Amino acid sequence: MILIKNAEIHTITNGILKNASILVENGKIKEIGQEITVEDQVEVIDSAGKMVTPGLIDVHTHLGVYEEIVGPAGADGNELTDPATPQVRALDAINPMERGFVDAIQAGVTTVQVMPGSGNVIGGEMLVIKTFGNIVDEMIVKSPSALKIAFGENPKKVYGGKNKMPASRMGLAAVLRENLVKGQNYLRKLELAEKDPDKAPERDLKLEILAKVLKKEIQVRAHAHRADDIVTAIRIAKEFDLDLTIEHCTEGHKIPEFIKQSGFRVSVGPTMSSRSKIELGDKGWHTLTTLAEHGVPFSITTDHPVVPIDYLITATATAVAHGLDEQLAWEALTINAAKHMKVEDRVGSLEVGKDADLVIWSGHPLYQHQSQVEATMINGQFVYRKS
Structure with missing residues (x-):
């Protein structure tokens, strides 16, 4: 003891x-x-x-799947060969001996969610782990914790550059809907097979994860910076009855009441990053204070390695300096982050x-x-x- x-x-x-x-x-x-x-x-x-x-808890990281120092050899966060890869798992790419884990521990970050990147419309499975250990399987808190989907410029840039769908926001939403419908069809086959095992469909890893999403067995986390992309994510979530969170939520301050009425949680960040693309043109600490004023539950993220994970507390302190209530700030790093990932029974x-x-x-x-x-x-x- x-x-x-x-x-x-x-x-x-x-x-x-x-x-x-x-x-x-x-x-x-x-x-x-x-x-x-x-x-x-x-x-x-x-x-x-x-x-x-x-x-501390960081709900949105690429810790261990985008390794520092080693360059392309450690870049395993995006499987950019198909715009829909629900079957890939961040679990299989995490290097728990990567330097970022040491930085996390020394900065008081004990739990993280690790996810694929946002190059695909459907990026794959993510998981929640503790930040200490040499065997990732022994560090798991929850796996899978959610499925990654992405809106906006990243999938457009990747696949538009290949002259392949999606090259537009219309195409992006269409790819997502098409795959969710395939998941619905697969789910119906599984339900029929419960009554008649001879009708069981051939196992399909892509559709298995989508079936779990449609049954709300796991959540969906939507990369969305711009207000219109946030709205599209919520529109599709309601259309297919998904358990959604909004990730980044950079322009959430423009539609706070709409987000509140949706009932979905959000993570905000990495606010300490540069305005490296057009979607980040209006990023700022005002997003957090506006969401707080409207009662939207939020977490704060570094999106490591976009902002190094050891700056999580620094980002939060800066938000407080810009008017964020201290108690809400702590909750964003702890209990709200745990609720965001549905692990509040263990941590937070x-x-x-x-x-x-x-x-x-x-x-x-x-x-x-x-x-x-x-x-x-x-x-x-x-x-x-x-x-």
Whole structure:
């Protein structure tokens, strides 16, 4: 057992506890409070003057599938041979020994969602993992966590340049609809086969994942920057009754009430990036503050490696400096991020029974920019301690 005592504990869901302690046992949080009685064999960490938060969560990354330093040899995030590749899995491309995982741990990021890129209309399966380990299968929190789809300039650029559909936003939406209809037809065959096994269709990995999407067994995450692309994503989600999240949501501030009425969650970012393409022309911290004003639940993302993952807390601190409420900012990095991926039963807040993923900070990282991560714990194990 490990006892972290005398800290300012930000539970996220149950307020801030001053001069409090948190007891960890067997990878889980066993107890939180001002007075905890422990046995002699417990390792005690005196964190007087320190701040403890849940481990940070980045809901939208390409960590390990786009490796830094190595260039094209480590670029495994897009299978650009067909605009619809639902059967590919980010799981099979992650290198957990890539440097980005070290950066994540040292920056207090303990859980990430790793996904294919946005070069295809349907990019493939994504998954949620912890950021510590050498075997990706042992790091999994949820797999698959969703299917990646993409709107806007990226698929247009890839396939328009090949003189192949989709070369327009019309074509992009059509490719998506065509594949979802194929999924519906496959699903009907599966339903018929339940009554008559002789009618079972030949197994099709592409259609299997689309059938799960249509049954809402897994979510769909839609890369969409521009307001009109966000609307198209929501239109198609309603047409096929999909469980959708909007990723990036760069122009979400232009249609906040429409997004709120849709009931879908969004992730916002990478706001710290450059305006590298026309879709990012109106990016800014005002997206977050406007969504907050309208009650749209959001998470904050780096889109690593677009913005390095160790800048997740920096991006959030900058958002707070531009008017984002502090509590909403913390929720965007923790419990809202967990809900975005439907893993809030395990991570996202400091509560008894949840995974012991936490960060000890030297000071308040949203206001004191010199604050540093002093220790990062994942599954009850210290995976980083500042020397």
